[in-house]
Amino acid sequence: MLEASQSPIQSDFPYSFSEDGHLRHRETSEPYRFSFKLHDARETEREHRSLCLYITQHVYGLLERKFRLIRENLEDGSFVFMSPGVLEHPGSLLVLIQDWGTVRSGVWSWKLVAHGGLERGSQIPYLRWASLESCAVILTNPNEGMRTQEHHVRLVWECLVSQSSAEHVFVVAHGYGGLAFVDLLCRQLEEVQRRVKAVAFLDSSHSLWHQPLGNAGRDWLKSHSRTWILSTKPLNRSVGSLKAGCTQMSAGTQCHDSAPTVCMESVFRFFAKMIKPKAEPTPFEIITRSKSRANEQNNNADH
Known part of the structure; x- marks a missing residue:
């Protein structure tokens, strides 16, 4: 089990992050390369666990120092990162739910971070957007603790999201995170419908037909969600x-780990569209349509 929350950052790890967010060897400045020892599977696993731990610790530090997020402990032993005063924030609230596995808060894919840098594999670009839009954030941590992802998402909802003053709640769910959100929707349909403005599913594992949504839940997702698939x-x-059963768009990639970053601008355009007031027809438009109908009726009468 990863213990990033309890360990000091590894000073003996041979790689470190450059200013542009890429892993470089401390001595040679070479980019990180995964090593596979065919005759020593345990050593390969140990190296990858060490890499995952180092990336997680580094990202946690950025969340706290650069973005001023605070760590909130939950009753099941897990924790999340969130904006200070998130419960009192009256504007928009962005909730990020990552895939299952060893990824933690602030990271979509530690493997992609190792290969492509923080801009591609972490949630930092989403936090930057939220900061520019004065949007509060909650970064879930469904792979931390001893319970299921579904339980973690329900706990975050009950303890934090449902208690917030946010006018609009937006959810981004990657992989299994989508299934965990739909599980929440199945259990607390009315409240989720009332609070959540839009959901972006990124190569999600959820199912409109195999999860017990019912017609009301499926209808709500059709009008309030969008799915980007590989x-x-x-x-x-x-x-x-x-x-x-709902709008499906191309993610512009065939890589599961890359989907959140590649789709990000499209996701935020979708969110903006969902809160944009619908334009009322102008008097001119109404008159024009009425005149068109009258002219059409007169023309039909003439014939």
Whole structure:
């Protein structure tokens, strides 16, 4: 089990992060390369666990120092990172739910961080957007603690999100995080419908048909969510079939780990669209339509 929350950052790790967020060897400045020892599987696993721990510790430090997020302990032994005063924040609230596995708060994929840097594999670009938009954040941590991801997401909702003053709640769910959110929707349908403005599913594991949503839950997701799936098509092209039950767009990548970063701008455009007031027809438009109908009726009468 990863113990990043309890250990000081590793000073003996041979790599460190450069100013541009890439892992470089401390002596040679070479980029990180995964090593696979065919005859020593335990050593390979140990090295990868060490890498995961180092990345997690580094990101935790950035969350606290650079973005001023605070760590909030939950009753099941897990914790989350969130904006100071998040419960009193009256504007928008962004909730990030990552995939299952060994990833922790602030990270979509530690492997992608190792290969492509913090801008590609971490949640830092999302935090930067939230800061620019004066949006509060809660970074869930569903792989921390001893309970299931579904339990963690429900606990975050009950203890934090449902208690917040946010006018709009936006959710971004990656992989299994999507299934955990839909599990929450199944259990607390009315409250989630009332509080959540929009959900972005990124190569999500959820199912509209195999999870006990019911018609009301499926109808709500159809109008309040969008799913980006792995595809060879360019980003944001329509994909999927009518059986999908909701809008499905191309993620612009075939890499599961890359989906959150590649889709980010599209996700935020979707959120902005969901809170944009619908334009009322102008008197001119109403008159024009009325005149068009009258002219059409007169023309039909003439014939």
